Amino acid sequence: MFGRARDFATARCRELLTNSTRWAKAFSEWFREPGRAREARGINLLREWLSPEQRAQYDRFGYFDVTGCDSGKRYRIRHGTGTNIYEMDAAGQTRTGWCFVPDGYLVAGDVVLAQKIALETDEIGALTVAKHFVLR
């Protein structure tokens, strides 16, 4: 009976050690990878998902415009990780700012892409969680 308990404990310890090693390795790889590599991956993904017009605008100005799926309003999304969405009026002037982001730490390209998808597919849902900010 003691032998069986010892075998069980040994197996659990081995499993714990294996998992710990795996987590440590994953963390180490994440830590050693330059931040710019992660940023570049996010920007590549964003560029793949932008329409040709949005991509051209983003490459030239660092922002692109999207149309809200529910209201038809236009929004300008600047490259960034927060307070980077601007609602436009009919004259193309920025009226108010909106801020919503995907949960967790994500690179700027991912944040911007998540904002674009949200406004184009669930504008009301996105603005429901968003906070607005005053433009200066």
Add this chain to the structure above:
Amino acid sequence: MAVQIVMDHNGDTRHVFDANNAKELARAEKRFRELTGAGFTAAARTGSGDAKVIRKFDPTSEETLFVPRLVGG
């Protein structure tokens, strides 16, 4: 080959699978259920470059992107 792209702290993580392989397809469907169950939004691209949200696993989708839940900034 199809791919599921999950946004994360590394930029993204890509899971490539063969939609003609039953085991890989089942694994992809399980991943879809787990991620959407955890609050991720699944999206696919249309031919015109627009995004559309997917509520149910689509075995014919070539590329599915998983976006974490949104919060006010």
